[in-house]
Amino acid sequence: MEHLPAHLGLAFGLTTALTVYIFYRAAHSSRPMLAGLLLWLLGQGMVGRSGFYTVTNTLPPRLSLLLGPPLLLLVGLFATRRGRAFLDGLRLDVLTLLHLVRLPVELVLFGLFLHRAVPGLMTFEGRNWDILSGLSAPVVYYLVFRRQWLGTAGLLLWNILGLGLLLNIVINAMLSVPSPLQQFAFEQPNVGILYFPFVWLPGCVVPLVLVAHLVAIRQLWLKARTANPQPAGQIMVA
Template structure:
C-alpha cells in the first residue's frame, strides 16, 4: 500500500514552526544550565556543538535531502544516528559515566515537562495534516502524561529521599511512553518499512523546526531517563 503524500510538499505554517522552534531553544537553554551545574567547560562544548547540530538539521530540512524517501540507507538515519551514538558514548566511557552521575536528579526530572509543549505542538501538527491522529494525545500517544507528572515527582523529591522504586518506576513508565510514540512515528513515516497510517503518514518531522524533534528533543529526553535509571542501578541513589 502506498502512503498518501498529498501533504508532503505543503509546508508547515510559520507560526507553528516558530513556536516549536522556541520550545526546542528553551529545552537547549535548560540543558545548558543543567550541564553548567557540573562543568562550565562541558556546557560550553555542548552549546557550540548543539547549535551546530541544530543548524545543520535545519539546513538539510530546507533542501530536498529528505524528500528522497526511497534512498538506501534511509536518509532519516542522518537525524537519529549521531545523537544516539553520542549518548551511547557517554555511558560507555568512565569519564562520561562520572560526569552523568554528578547531574542533579531534580533538574533531570524537570526536563521532562517539555513533553507537554511537544504534545501540544504535535496536536497542531495533526491539524495541519502533517502527522496522523494516532500520534497525538487524541490517539495512542500518552506521552503528555510524563510531562504532567514530572513536577509531582520533583515535589516528592524536594520533600526528602523517596523510595528508589518510586523514581525508578516513574522513569521506566515514562520511558515506555517515549518508546511508544517513537515506534508509532517510525512506523507511520513514508519510508520503505512503513506499517501504519498510510492515509495520513508522518511527514511533519521531515520539515522546518520539527526536524529537531527526532534529532534533538527525543535523544535528550531518552538521555535524561537513562541517566537516572543507570544511577539507581549502579549507585543506588
C-alpha cells in the same frame, strides 16, 4: 511545509530552545556541550530546510542520518569511562524537570495532526500518551526534591514508565514515516518531522529526553546499590 501556520514552527522552535537550555543547566552550564548542541541544531536545521529528508524512497532512509549520530554518541557516552563520568555528573533534579517539554511537544504534534502533517496515532487522541510524562514531571519533581515524600524507588519507577511511553511513540512515529520501512498511517503518514524546524524533534528533543531517562535510571540504580550493598561471598537462593 508551506500550509502549516507559522505559530506551530515558532512554538516548536521555542520548545527546542527550552529543552537545550534545561539540559545545559543539568550539565552544570557546560559551554562546550552547549556549543556542540547548537552546532548540531544549526547543521540539521540547514539540512532540513534544504528538503533533504523529504526524499523518502532510499535505503537506508535518509532520516537515519538525523537519528544515527545522537544514538551513536549516546552509546559512546555509556561505553566509555569519561562518558559515564559526564553522565553521572548531570543534575538529577534538573533532568526530571526537563520532561516538562513533553507537554508543548504533544500540543505541537496535535497541531500538526490538525493540519495533516502527522497521523492521529502520534497524538494523545491516538497511541501517544507521552503527555502524561510532561504533566507529571513537576509533581514528581516537587514530591522528590522539594518535599522528599517520594524516594529513590518511586523516582526510578516513574523514569522507567516514562521511558516506556517515550519508546512507544518513537517506534510508532518512525514506522509512520513514508519510507520502504513504513508500517502504519498510510492514509496520513508522518511527514511533519521531515521539515524544518520539526526535524529537531527526532534530531535533538527526543534524544535529550531519552538521555534524561537513561541517566536518571543509571544514577538511581547506582544509588540503590550503594545504599544496599551485597555482602561479599553471599549466595542468593531462590
